[in-house]
């Protein structure tokens with residue numbers, strides 16, 4: 001497939017105005033390929049989450065362009081962006097964003113229900129993914145009854161349940177112990193990544209560096225280095 005999974009072109013984002021204006025992302029360009037697990041690393045405040053939010057259609061850039069699957073996403077209207085995200089992108093937020101009034105199982109099934117899949121089938125598929133993250137026995141509980149690490153695993157299950165082409169994970173292992181984090185990322189690399197998919201991961205967690213195909217290092221809103229392959233725990 002010659003088309004790039006993701007193209008970020010000269011992305012700029014600032015917050016505030018006048019004296020309070022701060023640049024979070026200062027003109028970032030990169031490409032991510034299908035079949036690739038691309039990590040974005042860098043110190044706290046370097047703009048990683050802001051960059052992911054622009055790539056995933058959540059935060060509009062002040063300037064620059066994001067092209068996903070050949071589609072310039074910020075040229076779409078709000079409804080079309082929402083549809084595009086539903087059909088193309090899975091996202092794990094740093095703070096999980098689970099729905100407190102739904103059960104754990106229903107939270108995982110949301111992308112399938114929104115895609116109008118039959119309820120029973122959606123619940124069965126969601127249960128399979130809860131099994132992957134070893135939370136089947138928690139299916140009927142509301143997410144707030146789960147620990148932080150368990151909620152993070154639910155968020156990961158929800159992001160992969162609809163098998164999105166582009167998977168975007170913001171600190172997906174921050175609340176997990178080393179073994180669980182490695183096991184889940186290993187599963188994602190083995191079973192979710194393929195030649196039609198691309199996975200972008202922001203992380204500080206060197207325990208999962210071994211799964212990276214390439215790594216972009218950010219500092220102060222800019223890319224300072226791009227590294228390829230053979231990463232070990234630091």
Ligand SMILES: Nc1ncnc2c1ncn2[C@@H]1O[C@H](COP(=O)(O)OP(=O)(O)OP(=O)(O)O)[C@@H](O)[C@H]1O
Pocket residue numbers: 015016022023024042043044045046047048049050051
């Ligand atoms: N909504 C916002 N309003 C104002 N400033 C913001 C906002 N979001 C981010 N920033 C600022 O933009 C800069 C980059 O933040 P961002 O969260 O993207 O960094 P990060 O690399 O993801 O950090 P972390 O690793 O701690 O999550 C920071 O200075 C932050 O304070």
